[in-house]
Amino acid sequence: MSNLIHLIRRASQVFGFLITNLYGSVFFRKQIYKGPFKGVCVPFLYCHACPTAVFSCPIGELQHYAAVHLIPFYLIGHLTFIGLFVGRMACGWLCPFGLLQELMYKIKSIKIKIPSYFSYLPWFCLFGLAILLPFLTTEHWFSKLCPIGALVAGIPWVLWNPVNPVTGGLTIEPGSISWLFFIKMFLLIGTLYLFVLAKRPFCRYVCPLGLFWGFFNKISILKLEVAPGCRGCNMCQNLCPEDIKVFEEPNSRECVRCLECLKCKHVKLVGYLPFKTEIPINTKKICDCDAEKRDVKPDA
Amino acid sequence: MDFNRMVSMAVEGFRDNKVFWSAAVIAVAFMFIGIVVGNPFETYSNASTL
Numbered sequence: 001m002s003n004l005i006h007l008i009r010r011a012s013q014v015f016g017f018l019i020t021n022l023y024g025s026v027f028f029r030k031q032i033y034k035g036p037f038k039g040v041c042v043p044f045l046y047c048h049a050c051p052t053a054v055f056s057c058p059i060g061e062l063q064h065y066a067a068v069h070l071i072p073f074y075l076i077g078h079l080t081f082i083g084l085f086v087g088r089m090a091c092g093w094l095c096p097f098g099l100l101q102e103l104m105y106k107i108k109s110i111k112i113k114i115p116s117y118f119s120y121l122p123w124f125c126l127f128g129l130a131i132l133l134p135f136l137t138t139e140h141w142f143s144k145l146c147p148i149g150a151l152v153a154g155i156p157w158v159l160w161n162p163v164n165p166v167t168g169g170l171t172i173e174p175g176s177i178s179w180l181f182f183i184k185m186f187l188l189i190g191t192l193y194l195f196v197l198a199k200r201p202f203c204r205y206v207c208p209l210g211l212f213w214g215f216f217n218k219i220s221i222l223k224l225e226v227a228p229g230c231r232g233c234n235m236c237q238n239l240c241p242e243d244i245k246v247f248e249e250p251n252s253r254e255c256v257r258c259l260e261c262l263k264c265k266h267v268k269l270v271g272y273l274p275f276k277t278e279i280p281i282n283t284k285k286i287c288d289c290d291a292e293k294r295d296v297k298p299d300a
Numbered sequence: 301m302d303f304n305r306m307v308s309m310a311v312e313g314f315r316d317n318k319v320f321w322s323a324a325v326i327a328v329a330f331m332f333i334g335i336v337v338g339n340p341f342e343t344y345s346n347a348s349t350l
Binding site: 036039040072073074075076077078080081084216219220221272273274275276 | 306309310312313317319320323324326327328329330331332333334335337339340341342
C-alpha cells in the first residue's frame with residue numbers, strides 16, 4: 001500500500017484526460033463541440049479545438065478575452081479560487097500532459113537539468129504570448145505555438161480531415177496549412193524530446209497557467225512543511241516529478257502538490273482551514289537522512 | 301480538543317491568513333461580476349491550431 005497515493009494520482013490524471021474528452025459525437029458530426037460547456041474551462045491546459053474536447057482551455061480563454069479587449073472576470077476569479085484552495089494541485093493530479101511528461105521521463109536515456117534562467121520563459125508565455133500580443137494583434141499567439149494544441153488538435157484534424165457536413169467541403173482545405181503549422185510541429189518534436197530528458201519541462205519552463213497558480217502555493221490552504229531533523233538527503237528531490245529540493249523550499253512556485261515527497265518522513269502536508277492541522281497521509285515513510293546520520297563520524 | 305479551543309484557533313487562523321481571505325473575497329467578487337456580464341456563456345472560436 002506504500003504507493004497508494006501514487007496509484008490514486010495516476011487514476012486521477014487518467015480521469016482528467018477522460019473527462020476532458022467526452023465528445024464522442026464528433027465522429028458523426030465531424031465538427032468540434034460548441035455547446036455551453038465550452039464556456040467553462042478545465043483546470044489545466046488542454047486545447048479546446050481537440051476533436052473530442054468538451055471544455056475550453058483557460059489560456060485559450062485568456063487569449064480570447066485579450067483579443068476582444070475584455071476583462072475575463074469569471075476566468076480570473078475561477079482560477080484564483082482553485083489556486084487559493086490547492087495551489088498547483090490540478091497540475092499534478094489532473095493535467096494529462098503532466099502524466100505524459102512523467103511517463104516519457106521514465107524512458108531510459110541521458111537525463112539533463114535545464115538551466116534555471118529558463119524559468120523566466122513562463123512569464124513571457126503568460127504576459128507576452130497569452131495577453132499582450134493577443135491584445136495588440138487580436139491573434140491567439142500562445143495557441144499558435146502551443147505544442148499541446150499541435151498534439152491534440154492540429155495533428156488529429158490534419159490526419160482525419162473529414163468532410164464537413166455543413167459546408168460539404170473538407171475541414172482542412174488543401175493549401176490552408178501555413179508555415180506556422182510546421183513551426184508548431186518542430187516545437188512539438190522538441191518538446192516531446194525534452195519530456196524524455198528532463199523532469200516535467202513544459203510545466204516548469206513554459207506553462208503560463210502553472211506560473212499563475214504557482215503564486216498561490218505559498219498562501220493556499222494546503223501547504224507542505226519539513227519537520228526538524230531533516231538533513232537534506234535529497235530523497236524528496238529524487239521523488240519529486242518537478243525536481244524540487246523540498247527541504248529547501250517546500251512551497252516552491254514549481255510544486256504541483258503531487259504529494260510524492262510525503263514518502264519522506266520529514267515532509268508533512270498541512271491544512272490551514274479552519275486552523276492549522278497536519279493532514280495524515282497513509283504512506284510508507286522512508287528517508288535516507290537517518291542512514292546519513294549513522295554514517296557521520298563523530299567530531300574528534 | 302474542546303470546542304472553545306477549536307473556535308479560538310479558527311479565529312486565530314482567520315487573522316493569520318488575511319492574504320488568503322482577501323484574495324478569496326476578490327475571487328468570489330470576480331466570479332460574480334463574470335457571471336453578471338455573461339463570461340461563462342461566451343464561447344470562442346480559435347482556429348489557430350493550423
